[in-house]
Amino acid sequence: MTRANNLALVGIALAVAFVHLMTNGRYGFHRDEFQFLSDARHLDWGFVAYPPFTPFVERVGLQLFGVSLVGLRLFSVIAQAVAIVVTGLMARELGGGRLAQVTAALTVATSGLPVFEGTEFQYSSFDYLWWVLIAYFVIRLLKTENPRWWLAIGVFVGLGLMTKYTIVFFIAGIVGGMMLSPARRYFVSGWFWGGVAVALVIFAPNFLWQVKHGFISVHFLQHIHVRDVRQGRANGFVLDQFKICANLVAAPLWIAGVICFFRDRRYRMLGWMYVVPLALFAFGKGRGYYLAAAYPMLLAMGAVVGERWVASMKRPRRLAVEGLFFTGVVAWGVLAYAILVPLASDGPLRQFALKINGDMREEFGWDELVRTVAGIRDSLPAEQRSIVGVLTGNYGEQGAVEILGPAYHLPMPISMTNSAWLRGYPPVPPSTLIVVGFSRDAADRAFTSCRLAGHNGNSEGVKNEESQSHPDIFLCGSPRLPWPEFWKEYQNYG
Template sequence: MQTEIGSGKEARTETLVLIGIALAVMLIHLLTNGRYGFHRDEFQFLSDARHLDWGFVAYPPFTPFVERLGLQLFGVSMVGLRLFSVIAQALAILVTGLMARELGGGRLAQVTSALAVATSGLPVFEGTEFQYSSFDYLWWVLIAYCVIRLLKTEDPRWWLAIGVFVGMGLMTKYSILFFIAGILGGMVLSSARRHFASGWFWGGFVVALMIFAPNFFWQARHGFISVDFLRQIHARDVRIGRANGFVKDQFVICVNLATAPIWIAGVVYFLRSERYRMLGWMYLIPFVLFFVGKGRGYYLAAAYPMLLAMGAVVWERKVAGLTRVWRRVVLVAGFTAMTAYGVFIYAVLVPLALDGPLKQFALKNNGDLREEFGWNELVQAVAGIRDSLPAEQRSNVGVVVGNYGEEGAVEILGPAYKLPMPISATNSAWLRGYPAVPPSTLIVVGYSREAADRAFTSCRLAGHNGDSEGVKNEESQGHPDIFVCGSPRLPWPEFWKEFQNYG
């Protein structure tokens, strides 16, 4: 009885330590997430959150739904809206430590695996912005935890929980299909294949399908438009080199570089384990599919927490067999290297400073932070151009935008200047169409002079999308000019068919 009580107290203490690590990461993000501005991608989620549906061209409906909830609770608040991403990453850190515990790890293994996730590039980034990949990361981690519980306890009812999280993953980001392939392939290639005969497995399968069904039917009604979107976006990414360096990214983006020996050990020991071999294949199969299919490097990041959990258990056992002196040397060296890389990652990815060398270092090395600048100035410039027009033009003016960042910025920030809803043909905005009474005067944002002249009549340069801090990003460098134009060269219905764009 004393042993059970002691172990219970120890488990509670270990859980509190894991919660402390997760809360510390949350605090860092909460203190810094109000700096700079919204990212281009966040504006797309904000726009789609105002037009809820069971599906969107670029992604399933879960993330816009959460964003809509955030708007209701916090209004247009960066800290408030990003809170959901922060919570998702804190939970991923906590669950990683719990995975290590389920695999037989003590406090060292649990803390090591949790800290490894807390100092890895992709998880840190996911706490700085509101992205669908933040929730996708959490679903992968929760699925891995449930699989570990399934294999450890031999309780097939865990398939229902797996089905719930697979369904939520399908409602968040379609790339979870690769992880599903890993789950099914891992079952076939391990003793877990016996679960194909379990009614609980098929029950979990049905649960996942029921959760995903609304989005599937939405896709069917829209001709599976997201398939076309994903095909074109993937071709673009490969063409411009975003899929390059996949293997390198597994070490420097997906996970803390200093923990490479730990997660590699995790792969090896999963594959050597009769009970847990399925989890090794759950990593290797998506890895091969992404590598062969030229996926972007960060797509596999959410598979690493389970590897870190197992690897940390192995590391803990190896360290325990060392002499006291060598144990101390290994632990100090390991945690020092992990911390050093973690400090570097936070300096690059998190807006730690409002000004000075640290801010400049982050902006130099982090293109996503650079995309958070200039949106207010862009909307102000559009409003200023609108106000400069003759009265007869102001009465029937529209704002045409070239990408979803400009669309969201004008839609979310524009009401303060009484700007009309933007006219956008990017992703789901194209499905929503153009105004019932098309405007005769257009303020055109996000186009080169040549592109504006090809699409519209009587274009003239009217202003620039100023960036007061001079940050070089897509808006300030790619298309800084704003034009005033007449109607499209084609009738609106024909123009709209030609106008559709994926981004």
């Protein structure tokens, strides 16, 4: 029975992975992926926008696959597949049979944020997995009352801190859950403090990097949060819990999961592990998807409760309820995949996805941008070509020129955004600049002698940030300020 259940869970995960592997090479890299690719070529114990784990994995991917969409995104696909299986295992640990395990795994496999995580190489893909694994080991801890599980929890808390700083909200949930439940007894356990020590040892290199750089990531996160609130990206937080974080049809399951965790004295800590970060994100105006990784544990418990509920029904009614539920779950999943996964290379389905999915639109035009920049460079007199530089306004443009530019013999781009700013400008700054990602007014304010040299767009006619917000490319002279002053003045977080 256990082997058959395992095969069912693995089968769901493999089916999802197959869909992603067949579609992940369809369009191009996302802007965020270019930042990871660039940072992967400059490994360090920290980066302005995030801790070092994700660029390190990307560096491994570059060594194995080169600049390959499918190859580099494989790690995200694996992370999503493992999260699906572990969710089913959580249902098993909570007392669920095959129906509960399959239900839990399937609802995660058809939820919006997990589906998205398999389509791009993002730090949130690994962050999601760490949250799920932490919840699984907490369940093992509470079920077995074996405090040695704190060491496993500490390992994945440490990896979470090395992946995405928002895991501190989940850590707050763990500590709060301990304080507000019978699990408080573990505060006097040496194994708990051993887990804390393991997490801190793993996180220590990044912490020391932050100290060395004046906690620059804190300033970055403050800036990004203010921007998100100003632009309304934090709006709709409650609605996002239903339509993005989990399969909408499965909402009764995760709601039941929350209730049952609180009603169960042994597992009450897990209820607080959801409610505490929920409250912190809601009052702190976090983005809706930040809490998505907390839902697998709720869906697992809800699936167990649902299994017991339908088991009490007569067969005709049970089959009707199960059929209606799974039809709804699959229907929502089909919609999620149609919007988030590049299922079609052209036609109405692609147009439908591009209309709704802004992230997908950001996968177009990068090759053409780099080719256009190379064409501008090649149009210059020979004496200018050797001294021209490429200066970019955002990390996507910078990463695209750095990763795709060598095919055109373009120089290393200059960028004032995030970790590229930390790396500085060339020892001998260029006197002629191809400027990408600036408006005409911004270019004229920052540089001398600017003229329009080309346009940024894509042959597919897809309207995205690059084609709409940064449509022009300029050829300019040196910055109006001396380079050291210019570099300090124009530091950018994005």
